[in-house]
Amino acid sequence: MSTTPVKVAVTGAAGQIGYSLLFRLASGSLLGPDTPIQLQLLEITPALKALEGVVMELDDCAFPTLAGVEIGDDAEKIFDGVNLALLVGARPRGPGMERGDLLSANGAIFTAQGQALNKVAADDVRIGVTGNPANTNALIAMSNAPDIPAERFSALTRLDHNRAISQLAAKTGSAVSDIKKVTIWGNHSATQYPDIFHAEIAGKNAAETVGDQAWIENDFIPTVAKRGAAIIEARGSSSAASAASATIDAARDWLHGTPEGDWASMAVRSDGSYDVPEGLIYSFPVTTKNGDWEIVQGLEIDEFSRGKMDATAAELIEERDAVKELGLI
Ligand SMILES: NC(=O)C1=CN([C@@H]2O[C@H](COP(=O)(O)OP(=O)(O)OC[C@H]3O[C@@H](n4cnc5c(N)ncnc54)[C@H](O)[C@@H]3O)[C@@H](O)[C@H]2O)C=CC1
Numbered sequence: 001m002s003t004t005p006v007k008v009a010v011t012g013a014a015g016q017i018g019y020s021l022l023f024r025l026a027s028g029s030l031l032g033p034d035t036p037i038q039l040q041l042l043e044i045t046p047a048l049k050a051l052e053g054v055v056m057e058l059d060d061c062a063f064p065t066l067a068g069v070e071i072g073d074d075a076e077k078i079f080d081g082v083n084l085a086l087l088v089g090a091r092p093r094g095p096g097m098e099r100g101d102l103l104s105a106n107g108a109i110f111t112a113q114g115q116a117l118n119k120v121a122a123d124d125v126r127i128g129v130t131g132n133p134a135n136t137n138a139l140i141a142m143s144n145a146p147d148i149p150a151e152r153f154s155a156l157t158r159l160d161h162n163r164a165i166s167q168l169a170a171k172t173g174s175a176v177s178d179i180k181k182v183t184i185w186g187n188h189s190a191t192q193y194p195d196i197f198h199a200e201i202a203g204k205n206a207a208e209t210v211g212d213q214a215w216i217e218n219d220f221i222p223t224v225a226k227r228g229a230a231i232i233e234a235r236g237s238s239s240a241a242s243a244a245s246a247t248i249d250a251a252r253d254w255l256h257g258t259p260e261g262d263w264a265s266m267a268v269r270s271d272g273s274y275d276v277p278e279g280l281i282y283s284f285p286v287t288t289k290n291g292d293w294e295i296v297q298g299l300e301i302d303e304f305s306r307g308k309m310d311a312t313a314a315e316l317i318e319e320r321d322a323v324k325e326l327g328l329i
């Protein structure tokens, strides 16, 4: 085992996603069995006691890869020297809400955390935002951290990506591992566009294999886009274990690279690719290598896809304008 632990911050560590995420991180799901991890856990003051209980359980697992745990309510202390920050801590939505309704409640969290990361994080820090509305929260954190390169911020659309793979596998009777190159475009919201026109199933075009445009439009896309709400309806609270799993998948691919012949969906700062307005945190197909991502270029976009990609961009513009109005960026 190497000796220097990787310092990973998790915010909202006493919450429901935290309860699944921390144990996976500590057991090596992100960094593998040979790299020790130091967990830096941020919570609000009233949740620290509950977090102490979670740390007792982490201790009780005796994970060989867990080098240490620090908890606290001071972002500048907890983010000090972190190599990866997973920003999960934020209010979840309840039944009947859209994620964008959380902007006024959650936005301010990300100004303070962006500023703290800017001051004290390690030079190589990468920041993944899971807390909703994830894209615009990432925009807020990025805008408040002027010394951290913008490409070090991303928001989580990997859960949507994984949901799309799962729905496609079920429809076609294929193995999840045979499905590649699915894309989530845009916002982690009901306007997102899950795109299988460039995806492959066992090397063949996925949309052609499905051969059912009506299913794609009326079943697949809304099922993936509204899956979060369906889970809230069924469980009484929002997705947690699957969100934690996707948070790890996204961070693992970012740090260690996407597999050959595949790509991932990640919401990153638009550079204007595919005519997405520059500066929005928009989900694209990306390949990653050595901690850097690149937007996959040259995909053909037909009229149907264009309309969906523009609609989700329009929603992100509205969210950006709203947080500008609130003085958060
Ligand atoms: N991007 C995605 O795919 C998904 C995002 N989410 C979002 O993740 C967020 C967390 O979800 P849950 O864990 O279920 O919520 P939760 O309510 O169980 O936990 C959130 C935790 O964050 C803490 N917190 C609040 N303000 C904080 C601050 N300023 N600093 C540090 N911690 C703070 C709370 O004390 C609480 O313990 C929600 O916004 C939810 O909507 C959930 C599922 C998927």
Ligand SMILES: O=C([O-])CC(=O)C(=O)O
Residues within 6 Å of the ligand: 092, 093, 099, 132, 159, 227, 228, 229, 231, 238, 239, 243
């Ligand atoms: O739907 C929600 O509010 C939680 C979430 O982001 C998801 O499950 O995708």
